[in-house]
Amino acid sequence: MSVTRAVQPALEPKVGRRTAATKYAHPVLLLVGIVLVALNMRACLAAVSPMVVEIQRTFGLSATASGLITTVPVLFQGVGAPLTPRLTRRFGTERVVLGAVLALGAGVLLRVLPSVTALYAGCVVIGVAIAVLNVSMPGLVKREFPQKAAAMTGVYSTTMLVGATMAAALSVPLEHALGGGWQASLGAWSVLALVAAVAWLPQVLKARQERTVAVAVKVPTQAAPAALSKEAGTSPWKSGLAWQISVFMGISSLLVYTLVAWMPTILADHGMPRGEAGLVFAFSNLVQVAGAFLVPLLAGRMTRQRGLALVMAALNGAGVLWLLLAPVSGAWFSATVLGLAQGGSLGLGLAFIVLRTDSVLGAARLGGMSQAVGYLVAAAGPVGAGALHQLTGGWDATLLVLLVLAAVAAVAGWGAGRNRTV
Template sequence: MKRRDPNFTVELTLETDGSATVDPPRRERAADGHRRRSLLLLGAGLILIGLNLRIGVASVGPVLGDILDDLQLSATTASLLTTIPVFAFGAFAFLTPGLTRRFGMHRALGIIMIVLAAGIALRLQPSLVALLGGTILVGAAIAIGNVLLPTAIKSDFSHRAGLMMGLYSTALFLGAALASGLTVPMLPLFDGSWRWAMGIWAVPAVLAAILFLPQMRRARDSAGPEATDSGRDGSATSASGEPPFRAMLRDPIAWSVTGFMGLQSLSYYAALTWVPAIFQEAGMPADRAGWMLSFSAFPAIITCLVTPTIAKRLKPRWVPVFAAAVLIGAAFLGLLLAPQAGAYAWMTLLGLGQGAAISLSLSYIVWRSPDAHHTGHVSTMAQGFGYLVAGLGPLGLGWLHTVTGSWTVPLIVLIVLLLLQTIIGGLASRDRHVGGRYQGRTVIVMQEPAHTHG
């Protein structure tokens, strides 16, 4: 029979010089509980930020016709509203290293949500300048978020990177689906005002900023791009004798990840821009054509969620890349041969393939990096150059359609590019880390922590 000694607490206090007045196991359990709650809050904040990284762009397309009529814009000017953000994703991505050095990774994530909300709200002003300026701000905020989210996941959730990348890519498609599917139905709530139907999407960005306030108040981190040797990831990978980002430009693995990101994004944004037009040219009503594009986001959510987990376990590694290309290629072939007859089938295949491709491209940024420091550089490179390439997709397909007078040649070009996407994606899928050529020693240490080399 156990008896509680009332003097035990006093003796413990005296022996520890008053430094431990609480049972140590209880204190450790409380600390573990606090860490778990903090990690859960951080994870929820990151996923909510991810949800916002397509809303500001996807909400434009459904009301583009209303914008054209209201502002008396030409089709060329209106196309800027859909092409500016994609080029901004690439151009502004290269500002991320400087912002990370200035504010820290987590503070920068909170700041871009404020900028995103401001950009969406600016488009409420009855001015074409405000509309285009707000669109640039939206693109800039999303560009930096695109780069920082994989870095944050690698830094804070390296033990659950596959799951978090799946949730992150799912959030991207879910945000796009909500914005494209709900913007038009909300028009009656605002007396038919397309400005307010788009402007209401500033609310999720504000909520994300509020949820991320605890992370913005934490000590400034430096795990993002251009982190110093004393970064919070604990690595000393910048001490390589040459500028890390410049060295990344000579790394074949980094270029394969970048190429895969660029090609799958080109295919995605080309489809996002022109699939409704393909359906309409085949005789489908405009409202149904818009719905078909929104519908494709739902099967994409499924493959976004499961693909990273499957790809991590499946061998050979290139199989998921090949499967994604086959699904997308089958959808393009269906749009070429019988767009109306099998519309739901083609959009299901397209969504499944695009969801798998985007989740793989984002996961490779994390998987091919030995630490958060490298993840920041690979993310900057892949999404900076990748989205600059992707911006050519909508413009190039539109030009081909104008020159040829049909969608046959543009769709054939997209199918041919899928072959190149498969080859480059296969190179990116190999189990290798970037930096192997100039930081092989660091990679070995990361892979075999039990052995110290000099």
């Protein structure tokens, strides 16, 4: 590694950030870019849930195989997450984000081709692309908004859930409006990815200008060892705190993705009309927005977040319990409680990444680890729920397992909420 590259992260706050490079990327453009990228990160997954039954009929899939439509992207989010810090160091965060958004759009289109192979291949591409964005974005937010990282994490996580809500609510209407079945409805979300990619281009131009300015600055050679030492750092994989954060994120994500995959089906199997089940699911996603925005703000004002983590786990447990006891009559109540819990858990998990690290590189490494572990755990949710349903003929066993996991999340969140850094 050259001396200039070794110290470049240290130079970033001083060089080009608010000078020549700002003519390429006004802070408003940065915020717009972040929002549009975040809108894509859940939309293409949430859009699938109301379409699962139709996809199942088209290809003759079993309940377990249908669960893989949601599981495969989640699994590959876990597989792709550890690779992202290396990609961002090699190519720069801005270019990596642009490539990931374009890949996401391509995966959305691949998924709707008339082939089971293409369906699952598209899910793989989508999963890897989201993994890269999941790990890149918290570090970018920490770097660009160092004094408001927790608040901006709330904006970022809220926007992700707004995208999911839009997708859940619009999937069936888009199917009717476009007249092309589930393929047209799901494929339409590639347009949102293209819009985000165009909006992100100013950030790539800004980063190129900053690199040019940084190369022009003469750096003393004695600065290199300190920079290299800081870059080497301590691996989060050896930290108990990092593992607690990872388990909290993993179980929280498992609860989210299991219900993203199956909540409308659970309600429909208990007699609720399919259209109403989709509305309940969309409402739950809408309520997540409030949790995702408010919880990171609260977390940023606390030195410890143990109580907050316990509340999120308790709300998850209460929502699942009510879904078990009164799936139809209590559907709207369950949707409200689960929405608050799931949105808040997502926001808190992302806030842990910026609050439990003291550098951009540390945030990237913790993000890579926690999201690798987290999404590998979460991947078991949708397919496991489908398999349990197929084995037992009902949803009670699945919901009981989710209750137990909510208790495990409470224990992990209690440890993750300590006032320490990884």
